Amino acid sequence: MIEKLFRSKSLETLKAQAEEPEHQLRRNLGTFDLTMFGIGAIIGAGIFSSIGTAAAGHLADGRLPAGPALVVSILLVAVGCGFTALAYAELASMIPVSGSAYTYAYATLGELMAWIIGWDLLLEYAVSNVAVAISWGDYARSFLANVLGVHVPGWLAMDPRTALQLLPASPPMGLGAKLHLLAQARAGLADGGAVFANWQVLRDAPLVAGFPVTVNLLAVVVTVGVTYLVYLGIRESARANAVMVVLKVLILAAVVAIGARFINPGNWHPFAPHGFGGIQAGAAIIFFAFIGFDAVSTTAEECRDPGHSLPRGILLSLGICTLIYAAVALVVTGMLKYTDLAGKADPLAYIFSQNHMNGVAGVISLGAVIATTAALLVYQVGQPRIFMAMSRDGLLGPWFGRVSPRHRTPSNATLLTGLLVAIPAALLSIDEVVELCNIGTLFAFSVVCAAVMILRKRRPEAVRRFRMPWIWVFAPAGILACLWIAKGLPAVTWIRFFAWLGLGLVIYFAYGLRNSALHTRTEEA
Incomplete structure (x- = not known):
């Protein structure tokens, strides 16, 4: 029984399965497309909504404010994510297979851990997309009302x-x-x-x-629209994402350029009002704004040259977004005292409206709509491909792995992901899903850092077109960084996380263990 739980798949088997005709996806993506996907996923609801909460904190819930030191929180999170990004880059160049951390865990830690990671990734992709869809609905309603004069009734825009x-x-x-x-x-x-x-x-x-x-009707509408686009094909999704990424980066650049003229250095004092505790709390919140660079790895089977393009797409997108985030944080905390950002769902637009620049505030609201649409798109691309990988392995039924003959996309899994996002987005609040998404992602990141070290020992001869530098320093540092960020999350988030994992284990032992493709091959032998 123990052997079954820890049976793993060889790198050769993983690659061979991806080349099976019934599972093949259309290879259209290059380095530019992957970098755009990464930026599209990272710059989303986080920077437009959580930056205010991270700076101002919420003392009633035990969240200390980072204050102007939020820029330090951002840089520390970027370093921690950077370690993980290097691990993803090496693994993606070795194992160019859809499935991301789930696939890497199957090749190193065995089937049980692979299932746990696959189940856990639902928190990062599907559950985080619920938060993104909710945020999109809030910004879209604000934009429609303040810029276009179209008012959506409150009962159609609230859970x-x-x-x-x-x-x-x-x-x-x-x-x-x-x-x-x-x-x-x-x-x-x-x-x-x-x-x-x-x-x-x-x-x-x-x-x-x-x-x-x-009901949050706007969140449902955007989820349905994005799901349909993802269903049509990866090329169509990549083109739409690239356009949205260019627009939202230009808008954030304008925020920095215009806002820099209104900075009052006095707002940066005290720089770290609650010391390192506030910086850590800010990091735990702003981490949500960094989630997404790993979604690039889920498109491995749709890359023309995955060994070359995947590492570059992952690292470039993270680096570009870090520079943008740091600049935005300095401008935001310089334009307005950090305490005035408490409870603001649209902090960037609020700051400019406070400086009597309502036109700029309206453009920022449009930027938030574009940014969250792009993030929603990339996550809707990622989750179905994880379902598809788990279906190939028998841990989910064959229905989840069906590839559309016409569009060459995982059709059933794409439609299911749309339902898994649209229904909760209509009925839940954003606070209930953001922190659960954070802890799920941190867990997956830790496993990836462990996996890259295991494969260095087990398969030193395997071809690696990208190698993680200083692996025995950086990979453990990535795990420690994830633990440090997770420590800043409230206890109730940990309880919900373990309850989620418990539910996943019940499904695995009831279905996945008996229907695993490895189990079937063992019985046939």
Whole structure:
């Protein structure tokens, strides 16, 4: 039994499976495309929304503010991600197979760990895309209202939990008590505005059996549209992503160039108001803005020359985004006191509106819409290819691995990913998914750093078109960096993470263990 759990796949087997005609994808991508995919994935909801929370913190939840030292948080996270990016680059050049960290774990740590990583990657790709879709809905609604004068009703732009939130001064109450109070307020027997934080939304929302119907419709619309584009083909997705990346980089460059004229150096004092503790807390939050460079590796089977292009795409995208993030952080904390950023969902637009530049604020809102669309696109590309790799190995059913004969994309997995993102995005709040996504990604990054060291020992003769420098220093440093960032996450996130892994293990032992392709081959032999 123990041997089954830790059986691994050879590099030769992994490559051979990718070349099977029924599994082949269309090879269209080069270094430029992969770099654009990486930037498209990294620059998304994170820099446009979480930069304010990372700088200002949230003391009620135990999150210390980084203050102007957020730029240090960004650089430390970039260094930690850089170690992991080097590990991804070496593994991607060795194993040019869709599946990312899941495939690397299968080749080194065995089937059980591969399943855990594959299940864990759902947190990074599908679950993080829920957060991206929600953020897209918020920015799109703001842009439609403030720039185009189109107002989306609040009950069509908010999840049920957020809609039913109470004001801070209100006493805590359960769902039943909230619905009873809502019924009284709707009947004019109570003051809903004195209790509910989003009373206007609840007042206008239709009721079903006394429950207010609220849904983030915009998040659903963009998810459906992006999923359809990904279904059509990787070439179409790459072209659309490249256009969006150019636009959002230009907008962020404009933010830095214009905002630099309004910097007040006094806002940078104190630089680190809560010392290293605040810097670590800021790193734990801003890490969400760095997730994505690893998504490049999921397109390995669609690269013309993966050994050459994958490492360059991964490292270039991370380096470019780090420079942009550091510049934006310095401008943001220089234009406005970091404490004024608390609770701001659109901090970049807010800062410019505070400086009476509403036109610039509107352009920034457009940039956020473009940025989150591109990030949504890349993650929707990544998750189906992981499903496909797990299906090939028998850990998921063959339905997940079906490739469209016409479009040469993993069709069923793409449509399923669309559902897995659209439904939660319609009904959940962004706070419930961001930190869970962070811890899942940190776990996967740690495994990749371990995998690259294991293969150096097990397969030193294997062809590596890119080699991680100083591997016995950088790879352990990558693991320690992930642990340091994860330490800044609240305890409830860890509890949810282990509950998620527990659910995944139940599915593995119920289905994956018995249907594994390695298990089938062993029985046939």
